[in-house]
Amino acid sequence: MIPTHDLTGMVLAGGEGRRMGGRDKGLEPFAGLPLVGHVVKRLEGRVAELLINANRNADAYRFFADRVIADVVMDDAEGGFKGPLMGIYSGLRAAKTPWLLVAPCDSPALPDDLVARMVQGVGQHDIAVAFDGERLHPVVALLRTSLADDLAATLAVGERKIDRWYARHNWCKVDMSDCPDAFANLNTEEEKLHLEKVLMGSSSKEVK
Ligand SMILES: Nc1nc2c(ncn2[C@@H]2O[C@H](COP(=O)(O)OP(=O)(O)OP(=O)(O)O)[C@@H](O)[C@H]2O)c(=O)[nH]1
Numbered sequence: 382m383i384p385t386h387d388l389t390g391m392v393l394a395g396g397e398g399r400r401m402g403g404r405d406k407g408l409e410p411f412a413g414l415p416l417v418g419h420v421v422k423r424l425e426g427r428v429a430e431l432l433i434n435a436n437r438n439a440d441a442y443r444f445f446a447d448r449v450i451a452d453v454v455m456d457d458a459e460g461g462f463k464g465p466l467m468g469i470y471s472g473l474r475a476a477k478t479p480w481l482l483v484a485p486c487d488s489p490a491l492p493d494d495l496v497a498r499m500v501q502g503v504g505q506h507d508i509a510v511a512f513d514g515e516r517l518h519p520v521v522a523l524l525r526t527s528l529a530d531d532l533a534a535t536l537a538v539g540e541r542k543i544d545r546w547y548a549r550h551n552w553c554k555v556d557m558s559d560c561p562d563a564f565a566n567l568n569t570e571e572e573k574l575h576l577e578k579v580l581m582g583s584s585s586k587e588v589k
Pocket residue numbers: 393394395396397398399400401406434435452462463464465467468469484485486487520568
């Protein structure tokens with residue numbers, strides 16, 4: 382088992398939010414909290430350090446985390462946003478622990494016991510990825526931070542697909558088919574309003 386002091390948590394909030402009109406998705410109000418706050422609640426107190434990976438509005442994010450980190454800038458010709466794999470890489474580099482657990486800022490209904498499930502699920506593997514019974518959720522993952530050099534080399538040759546990188550490693554799925562709705566994410570204003578309505582109207586009558 383991975384003890385808490387060996388684990389860093391990180392919320393990925395470094396995207397461009399194009400489908401949300403370019404707004405900073407993690408800071409979008411959702412059921413009484415900025416979206417990022419819902420994800421932070423699943424991680425805080427269960428990790429040694431809590432990071433938020435964000436490329437803008439660092440001051441606003443700082444309130445929710447021990448440390449805010451921007452994407453590493455790679456010395457290559459491409460420039461610009463490189464997707465969540467670059468966020469994961471930036472976290473692997475920034476973490477001071479042997480393990481990093483990542484979760485996206487736009488999934489406000491993740492299981493309360495996400496950390497315990499991932500830690501139990503990883504076993505002897507180097508990477509564990511959440512699986513809802515139908516789909517993998519590559520941005521909900523637990524990774525050994527010693528993979529940073531390997532990922533740097535992968536990014537340097539232009540790879541952007543997270544699952545292709547995982548597939549080259551000793552990885553496993555963590556079955557969460559008992560809570561498939563936990564992975565609902567929101568990309569547009571319409572999805573945000575819909576999910577807010579669904580979650581607020583759910584049996585608990587509140588978004589935890
Ligand atoms: N660090 C980092 N994270 C990213 C990047 N692109 C997406 N993400 C994160 O990855 C997760 C899934 O992102 P998407 O919804 O696919 O992308 P997005 O940029 O947020 O939104 P769209 O521009 O509408 O696709 C979210 O937590 C994003 O914050 C990136 O270039 N860098």
